[in-house]
Amino acid sequence: MKISAWTTLVDALREHLQLTGTKKGCDHGQCGACTVLIDGKHINSCLTLAAMQTGKEIVTVEGLGSGDELHPVQEAFIKHDAFQCGYCTPGQICSTIGLLNMNKGSDPAELRDLMSGNICRCGAYANIYKVVEELKDRNTEALSKNSN
Amino acid sequence: MNNISYKRAESVENAIEQIGSEKESSRFIGGGTNLLDLMKYRVENPEHLIDINHLDLSKIENSDSGGLILGATKTNADTAYHEKVEKRYPLLSEAMLSAASAQLRNMATNGGNLLQRTRCFYFYDTSTPCNKREPGSGCSALEGFNRLHAILGESEHCIATHPSDMAVALAALDATVHVSGSEGDRTIAVTDFHKLPGDTPHIETNLEPGEVITGIELPEKGFEKNYHYLKVRDRPSYAFALVSVAAAIELENTTIKDVRVALGGVAHKPWRKPSVEKEFFGKGANTENFEQLANKLTEGAKGYGDNDFKIPLVRKSIVRALTEAMNK
Ligand SMILES: Cc1cc2nc3c(=O)[nH]c(=O)nc-3n(C[C@H](O)[C@H](O)[C@H](O)COP(=O)(O)OP(=O)(O)OC[C@H]3O[C@@H](n4cnc5c(N)ncnc54)[C@H](O)[C@@H]3O)c2cc1C
Ligand code: SF4
Ligand code: FES
Ligand code: FES
Secondary structure, three states: OOOOOEHHHHHHHHHHHHOOOOOOOOOOOOOOOOOOEEEEEEEEEOOOOHHOOOOOOOOHHHOOOOEEEEHHHHHHHHHHOOEEEEOOOOHHHHHHHHHHHHOOOOOOOHHHHHHHOOOOOOOOHHHHHHHHHHHHHHHHHHHHOOOO | OOOOEEEOOHHHHHHHHHHHHOOOOOOEEEOOOHHHHHHHHOOOOOOOEEOOOOOOOOEEEEOOOOOOEOOOEEEHHHHOOOOHHHHHHHHHHHHHHOOHHHHHHHHOOOOHHHHHHOOOHHHHHHOOOOOEEEEOEEEEEEOOOOOOOOOOOOEEEEOOOOOHHHHHHHHHHOOOEEEEOOOOEEEHHHHHOOOOOOOOOOOOOOOOOEEEEEEEOOOOOOOOOOEEEEOOOOOOOOOOOOOOEEEEEEOOEEEEEEEEEEEEEEOOOOEEOOOHHHHHOEOOOHHHHHEEEEEEEEEEEEEOOHHHHHHHHHHHHHHHHHHHHHHH
16 A cells, blocks of 8 residues: 555545544544554554554454454444444444453453543443443453454 | 655664754654644644654663663553553552553553643644744733643743643652763753743753653652552543642651652643652651641742632642552
């Protein structure tokens, strides 16, 4: 892919690769809609340049699950009715996987704090929290695996 | 964003060489979480970016003097969760984890954190006068909405605060910044790193143009028993501090052997007065003495209207942080 130096990762994904699963909200690191996984860690793709990510493994919501099968975190979002309009959902899912990879969030307050970089204008927080809490308890390796 | 060139530096020497003759129009880029944000608002308008993430500065190592050296490009998350940092410098870990969000901490670097710029909204709004953005244009905050602004060490030219939480804990711990430039290597105490605004608020640190931060050194003493980072803010997470206090005490029974207090959200730099702290060595660790220390540390505090509340707030916060540190 050939892109200009000033292209941010979120723009490279959406505009150049047509991977529109990753959303662009504030474009200033304040909402979490653009969250993707880089080498297994969740980051805001609006505040990094695509050119800086050469050689890294970048996983977006499109890269989760396989074929018709959803990733367990995606399934849990559906099971718990953890979204309404769905705009923040790809970012919320990537953050949940990033959090499981980190293996942090042992108490409820820490868990909420670690998910607070994702803003949901529909206010689906209560059910998103149920997803994260349940998955933390399951704590299986398959859950944190971010690509197939 | 503007048309920019992007280059990757391969070593510290190479980074210094690359910035060489184009210091004014070039910036090093760490995580990019502050620089790219400011570039989108056209507050920062560099022409060349030099990526410093490949300089082999992303380690945490023991220092010769028994402390730790935090690599400049190590991320804030990896630093805060590092086993040695958590165990030996929990105050730093606590302060760093109170900042920004998990996603931002996964990108933000230690060097970039110290050099992040103020969150004064007039600084961000290029349609308003601001001496920091455009020297000589005036300060919109003086008579504007200044709820977030400084109460200590400010000047009539700028009343902005430094937003970093990490820097406040580093100031309390007496950390030093390692830098390299075309003139060689040197170290700067964190407490001397940032400058008060005076009549040149656009000059924010004692880093020379073209110098690169290579690491941050923590001394051996980490106050791992009695410490507390208190961050008072509008929401319980993902918000900058209105006022913050990094408190560390070394106790001998109920007597203060050593005490450190650094304040965030109140000045253009982390606010610390070692001479005031020393007056309390050998005294009782009790509320009365903590109140006295708070008053002395904030002597001369001045509000600008919307931020008047910070004066009593910071004094109460100091007492609370010290009390929590003592009871930890
Ligand atoms: C929404 C939001 C909320 C935030 N909340 C908080 C908060 O509550 N508390 C807090 O403390 N911070 C907060 N931050 C700020 C965040 O911590 C900083 O943006 C981050 O630490 C900067 O690091 P970076 O590596 O991304 O810096 P960059 O953006 O890469 O760089 C910042 C500056 O430092 C220079 N630079 C970087 N590295 C070096 C080096 N090694 N040597 C010389 N120059 C260098 C760059 O040229 C640039 O001028 C928040 C940020 C956002 C976007
Ligand atoms: S307080 Fe400082 S940064 Fe804010 S408008 Fe005034 S000069 Fe600019
Ligand atoms: S679009 Fe990146 S955080 Fe909002
Ligand atoms: S579900 Fe609508 S923004 Fe979160």
